[in-house]
Structures are given as C-alpha cells and as structure tokens.
Amino acid sequence: MSTPLIILIVVILVLVLMYNSLVNKKNQVENIFASVDIQLKKRYDLIPNLVASVSKYMEHEKSLLEEVTKLRADANKANISDEKKIELDAKISSALGSLMIAVENYPDLKANENVMHLQRTLNEVEEQISASRRAYNQAVTDYNNAIEMIPTNFMASAMNYKRKQVFEIVEAERKNVDVKKLFNS
Amino acid sequence: MKSKSFLTDFYYKSLYPILEDLEKDRKQLRYRIIVIGIIYTLIFALILIPLYSSIQDEDVLIFGAFGYIALGGIIYKFLIKDYTSEFKEKIISPLIDALDENLSYHKDLHISEHLFSRSKLFSNPDRHSGNDLVKGEIKNTKIRFSDFHAEKRHRNSKGRDSWSTIFKGLFVVAEFNKNFIGQTVVLPDTAQNTFGDLIGHWLQSKNIGRDELVKMDDTEFEKKFVVYSDDQIEARYILSHSIMKKLSTFEKKFGHPLYISFVRNHIHLAIYYDKDMFEPSIFRSLFEYKTAMEYVDTLHLVTGIIEELKLNQRIWSKSE
Numbered sequence: 400m401s402t403p404l405i406i407l408i409v410v411i412l413v414l415v416l417m418y419n420s421l422v423n424k425k426n427q428v429e430n431i432f433a434s435v436d437i438q439l440k441k442r443y444d445l446i447p448n449l450v451a452s453v454s455k456y457m458e459h460e461k462s463l464l465e466e467v468t469k470l471r472a473d474a475n476k477a478n479i480s481d482e483k484k485i486e487l488d489a490k491i492s493s494a495l496g497s498l499m500i501a502v503e504n505y506p507d508l509k510a511n512e513n514v515m516h517l518q519r520t521l522n523e524v525e526e527q528i529s530a531s532r533r534a535y536n537q538a539v540t541d542y543n544n545a546i547e548m549i550p551t552n553f554m555a556s557a558m559n560y561k562r563k564q565v566f567e568i569v570e571a572e573r574k575n576v577d578v579k580k581l582f583n584s
Numbered sequence: 585m586k587s588k589s590f591l592t593d594f595y596y597k598s599l600y601p602i603l604e605d606l607e608k609d610r611k612q613l614r615y616r617i618i619v620i621g622i623i624y625t626l627i628f629a630l631i632l633i634p635l636y637s638s639i640q641d642e643d644v645l646i647f648g649a650f651g652y653i654a655l656g657g658i659i660y661k662f663l664i665k666d667y668t669s670e671f672k673e674k675i676i677s678p679l680i681d682a683l684d685e686n687l688s689y690h691k692d693l694h695i696s697e698h699l700f701s702r703s704k705l706f707s708n709p710d711r712h713s714g715n716d717l718v719k720g721e722i723k724n725t726k727i728r729f730s731d732f733h734a735e736k737r738h739r740n741s742k743g744r745d746s747w748s749t750i751f752k753g754l755f756v757v758a759e760f761n762k763n764f765i766g767q768t769v770v771l772p773d774t775a776q777n778t779f780g781d782l783i784g785h786w787l788q789s790k791n792i793g794r795d796e797l798v799k800m801d802d803t804e805f806e807k808k809f810v811v812y813s814d815d816q817i818e819a820r821y822i823l824s825h826s827i828m829k830k831l832s833t834f835e836k837k838f839g840h841p842l843y844i845s846f847v848r849n850h851i852h853l854a855i856y857y858d859k860d861m862f863e864p865s866i867f868r869s870l871f872e873y874k875t876a877m878e879y880v881d882t883l884h885l886v887t888g889i890i891e892e893l894k895l896n897q898r899i900w901s902k903s904e
Contacts, residue, residue: 431816431817434817523762526762526821526824527817527821529820529824530817530818530819530820530821530824531817531820533801533820534816534817534819534820536801537799537801537816538816541799
C-alpha cells in the first residue's frame with residue numbers, strides 16, 4: 400500500500416471517530432433530557448392534588464397557589480422548547496419551595512396525613528429532578544466542550560451543532576440553611 | 585446509640601473487675617510467649633546451623649527463615665487462642681451491648697460471601713474468612729459488619745496453588761434510605777491521582793469490567809473517588825451533594841482506602857484495613873487509654889455511619 404493511501408485511510412478513520420463521538424454526545428444530551436422531562440411531568444402531575452389539598456387551609460397564600468397552577472398549565476402546553484422547559488422548571492421549583500415553607504405556618508396542614516404523603520412524594524420527585532438536572536448538565540458540558548475544543552470544533556461547526564443551555568441551580572437550593580432563623584421561628 | 589465518652593466510662597468502670605482478671609491472664613500469657621519464643625528460636629537455630637554448614641547452600645537459609653516465620657505464626661496463634669476468645673466474650677461483647685441493645689455480636693461469624701459478592705466491589709473470591717460479626721438495628725435501620733478476608737487462587741504451570749488477597753478489612757452493609765433499581769459503585773480514584781485529570785478520566789472511561797463512568801459535580805469527591813453506574817441519573821439521585829460531602833469526610837476519618845457500592849437498596853462499605861478489628865494486643869496493657877479507645881473508636885465510627893449519612897431519615901416515599 401502506498402503512503403498517501405495509508406494517510407488517507409487514517410484521516411478518514413479519525414474523521415469518522417470524531418463524527419461518531421459528536422453524535423454520541425448529542426444523543427446522550429437528548430436521552431437524559433427525556434428523563435428530565437419524565438421527572439418534571441411527575442411533578443406537574445402532583446401539583447393539582449397538592450393545590451387541592453392545601454387550598455382549603457391556606458387562605459393567605461391564594462396568589463402563590465394561583466401562580467403554581469398557572470406555571471403548571473404553561474409547562475403542560477404542547478410544543479414548548481427545551482429552553483422554555485428549563486426556564487419553567489426553575490420558576491416552579493422556587494414557587495413550590497415557597498409553598499412548602501408556607502405550609503410550615505399551618506399546624507393543621509402539617510398534621511394532615513394526605514399533605515404529609517404528598518410532601519414526601521414531592522421531596523422524592525424533587526430529589527430525582529435534581530439528579531437528572533445534574534446528569535443533564537454534565538452531558539451538556541461534555542457536549543459543549545466537544546463542540547468548542549480543537550479538533551472536534553471544526554467538525555461540529557460543519558455539522559451545525561450549537562451550544563446548549565444548562566439548568567441553572569435555583570438560588571434557594573444553593574443557599575445554606577440559616578440555623579439561627581430556624582431556631583427563632 | 586451511646587456516646588464515645590459513655591463507652592469509655594463503661595470500659596473503665598463496669599468492665600473494671602473483668603479487666604483486672606484478664607490483665608493477669610495477659611501478663612502470664614506474655615511471659616509464656618516470650619519463654620516459648622526463646623526456646624523455639626534456639627531449637628530452630630540448633631537444627632538450621634549444622635544443616636547449613638553441611639550443605640553450604642543459601643537456599644537452606646531462605647527456606648529456613650520462611651519455615652521459622654510460618655511455624656512461629658502458627659504457634660503464636662495457638663497460644664493466644666483461648667485468651668482472644670475470652671477477651672472477646674468478656675470485653676467486646678458487653679461493649680457492643682452497651683453501645684446499643686439492638687445489636688448482637690458473634691465472634692466467630694462474618695459477613696456472608698453472598699453479601700460480599702453482591703456488593704460488586706471486588707471480583708468473586710475463591711476463599712474467604714472473617715470474624716467479629718456485629719448485626720442488628722440502629723434507629724430502625726438494619727446494619728451488619730465484620731472483618732472479612734477474600735482471596736483469589738492462582739495455579740501455576742506445575743499445578744501448585746498460591747493465594748492473593750482481593751480484600752482484607754472491615755465490611756459494612758446497611759439499609760439505604762432511598763429506593764433504587766440499578767447499581768452504583770464508588771472506588772478510590774487511583775488513575776486520576778496517578779495520571780492527572782485528562783488521561784485519568786480517559787483511562788477510567790475505558791474500564792471494561794465496570795459500568796459507565798459517572799463524572800460527579802463535587803470537586804473534592806471527584807478527586808478522591810471514581811463512580812461507575814448503570815444509570816447516570818440514579819447515581820446522582822443516590823450521591824446527592826450532601827452524601828458526597830459526608831463520604832469524603834468519612835474517607836478522611838477512616839484514613840484507609842474506602843470502597844462503596846449501592847446495590848439492591850443497600851449501601852456496602854469496604855474499608856481496606858490491614859488489621860483485625862477486635863483482636864486483643866498481648867504486649868500492651870488493657871488499661872492503657874489508647875487500647876480502650878481503639879475498640880471504642882472503631883465501633884463508634886462504623887455504627888456512626890447510620891447517623892452521619894442520615895440513613896435513618898425516611899423523608900422519601902420509601903416505605904418504613
């Protein structure tokens with residue numbers, strides 16, 4: 400075999416490997432986003448039940464409950480983009496967080512078996528959403544690195560791959576628990 | 585679960601009369617071991633020296649030295665057997681009872697091979713042994729741990745067997761507070777520490793014997809450990825940020841290589857340790873503070889896993 404032929408084969412091989420690795424990374428992002436979506440849906444399914452259970456007790460929190468309901472309705476609309484889903488997730492996370500804090504002010508609610516059960520389920524779903532968000536962010540980081548780093552960036556721009564957005568961690572989650580506040584309340 | 589200071593008090597106060605008796609036994613035993621050791625060494629020298637001078641082959645000396653150590657070890661084990669057993673029954677067993685009444689101690693039993701293999705941490709052993717099984721419940725969470733030694737057989741071309749250690753140390757199995765289906769394994773990170781981040785990551789992702797590599801988003805944890813799992817999301821569901829922090833702290837506290845796995849709703853921890861957990865020391869007094877603290881510390885550290893990792897907290901929908 401002549402030298403130019405060998406070089407050609409090696410170049411083609413490298414290109415194929417780069418192409419496959421990029422496709423692989425893109426599919427990984429899509430696969431994991433599908434799981435995020437399933438978890439988000441699970442949470443949206445819990446919301447009507449939760450709102451129905453607590454609304455009788457929480458008269459002062461009407462606006463909060465309305466907001467949660469509205470956000471859920473938005474999230475359930477057909478054909479919304481991934482970016483929009485990510486944005487809505489952040490809003491719902493913080494709204495539900497405030498709702499759960501508000502529940503603490505109603506002793507009747509805290510003792511309610513049904514609400515307690517819902518709270519546990521919501522806790523679990525939140526934890527699963529957080530896990531899938533982190534998995535998604537890692538997959539997106541790997542993907543973004545690949546489309547920006549040499550040499551895969553040339554191939555990526557030829558394939559018209561664009562950077563993807565990661566889930567921002569909601570501010571409330573990042574904050575440490577204020578122990579002093581807890582004891583004073 | 586009782587505090588460390590309670591256990592130390594218990595050791596010195598409630599167990600005092602027993603300690604006194606055992607301390608006498610220990611001194612006698614130490615004397616006996618020294619005398620027998622001297623006689624044994626003399627006999628060995630008397631046989632080996634004339635043998636070497638007649639054959640003049642260095643192999644005799646090497647073979648002799650191995651024989652001396654091996655036979656010496658067997659004799660030593662035989663001599664301390666009764667004392668060890670008495671020590672465990674009279675000191676360790678009450679100490680564990682005092683720690684938590686829901687725990688039971690079995691000095692001759694160990695973690696089953698099934699549990700060891702189930703953990704997926706190491707390859708399946710051809711031979712295993714162990715002792716000092718502690719099992720029971722702490723805060724409604726099942727836990728069991730013991731010393732465990734797993735070995736693999738190697739057969740050479742002549743058909744002769746030799747054994748190598750797969751794992752030796754403390755093996756802990758406890759219920760986990762979240763439900764999960766897949767398996768997630770956390771191993772000490774040797775590749776990344778040796779070869780740096782880039783090559784280390786690449787090597788880790790090429791580990792054929794393991795599931796997919798999971799990159800974690802906690803720098804300290806990621807530096808210390810490498811995670812493999814058959815489910816990227818579940819691995820992160822189990823290894824939340826707080827659990828990762830706690831496991832890093834744990835590794836520091838133990839000061840030994842730590843292997844962790846999450847399989848069938850249980851957490852498995854293997855602490856690579858070149859020492860038996862509750863063995864008495866013949867050449868150190870039972871009243872020495874360091875001796876007492878060693879037993880109390882080990883017990884407290886292991887049983888503390890439940891509280892520190894909050895395995896007893898059932899805020900999830902997992903049924904109680």
